[in-house]
Amino acid sequence: MHFDPKPISPEGVPAALDKAHRYRLLNEPADAESICLDVLAVDPDNQQALETLVLAITDQFDREMGVGVRRAREVVPRLDDEYRRDYYAGIICERHAMAQLRRGAPGAGEAAYGSFRDAMAWYEKAEALRPAGNDDAILRWNSCARALARNPALAPSMAEAYEPSFD
Numbered sequence: 001m002h003f004d005p006k007p008i009s010p011e012g013v014p015a016a017l018d019k020a021h022r023y024r025l026l027n028e029p030a031d032a033e034s035i036c037l038d039v040l041a042v043d044p045d046n047q048q049a050l051e052t053l054v055l056a057i058t059d060q061f062d063r064e065m066g067v068g069v070r071r072a073r074e075v076v077p078r079l080d081d082e083y084r085r086d087y088y089a090g091i092i093c094e095r096h097a098m099a100q101l102r103r104g105a106p107g108a109g110e111a112a113y114g115s116f117r118d119a120m121a122w123y124e125k126a127e128a129l130r131p132a133g134n135d136d137a138i139l140r141w142n143s144c145a146r147a148l149a150r151n152p153a154l155a156p157s158m159a160e161a162y163e164p165s166f167d
Contacts, residue, residue, distance in 0.1 A: 005037075005038060005041070007038070007041055007042055008038050008039070008041075008042055009042070010042050010043065013039050013042065013043055013046065013049075016035050016038060016039050017035075017036075017039060017046075017048050017049060017052065019035055020032040020035040020036050020039070020049070020052050020056070021052065023035065023056075024052070024055060024056055024059060027059075029055075029056040029057070029059030029060050030056075030060065032052060032055075032056040032059075033053060033056040033057060033060070036049045036050075036052050036053035036056060037053070040053070045078070045080070047079065047080055047084075050075055050078050050079055051079070051084070051088065053075050054072050054075050054076065054088050054091065054092065055091070057071050057072040057075070058072055058091060058092055058095040058096075059095075061095055061096060061098075061099035062099050062102060062103070065096065065099050065100070065103070069092060069096050072092045073089070073092060075088075076088050076089055076092070082129055083126050083129040083130055083131070084126075086122050086123075086125040086126035086129065086137075087122070087123070087126040087136060087137055087140075089122040090118075090119045090120075090121075090122030090123040090126060090137065090140060090141075091119075091140070092119075093115050093116070093118040093119035093122060094115070094116065094119035094140060094143070094144055096115045097111075097112040097113075097114075097115035097116040097119060097144075097147075098112070098147075100112040100115060101151075101153075101154075108153075109151075109153035109154050109155060110155065110156065110157045112153075112154055113148065113154045113155055113156055113157075114156070114157075116144045116147060116148055116154065117144075117156075119140070119141075119144050120141050120144045120145070123137040123138070123140050123141040123144070124137075124141065127141065
């Protein structure tokens with residue numbers, strides 16, 4: 001049986017976005033995602049809903065990592081400025097790295113290392129575009145750098161780390 005979602009009213013968008021934020025805080029990201037989809041159905045370019053949607057999807061990486069990464073990346077091009085597209089691309093990579101670590105599969109340290117480095121590259125791009133006084137990309141880059149520094153399991157793959165000797 002299939003049920004089509006009922007549309008919310010445009011006037012209900014601000015309250016719905018507040019609820020989505022609260023559901024994320026309550027660790028109910030699927031509910032937050034659903035609310036964002038309802039908001040986007042009536043206001044397709046709502047930037048707050050798009051940002052919250054990316055975060056709600058990444059909150060679910062532990063349950064659906066591969067599909068979740070793809071779904072989150074599909075939202076990013078809808079963000080209306082390059083800074084935010086780069087910043088949220090970094091968020092996706094960073095949260096993917098953390099989910100890889102928690103999963104703990106063989107090779108997780110190498111995979112997470114690559115994802116953290118990808119995140120740092122996105123944050124560097126965002127940093128160059130950031131609005132005055134907005135240090136979010138720097139804060140996230142620093143968080144990734146500290147995660148790499150304090151966890152010895154996070155290392156590049158042997159192929160990536162190999163440097164030929166010319167002795």
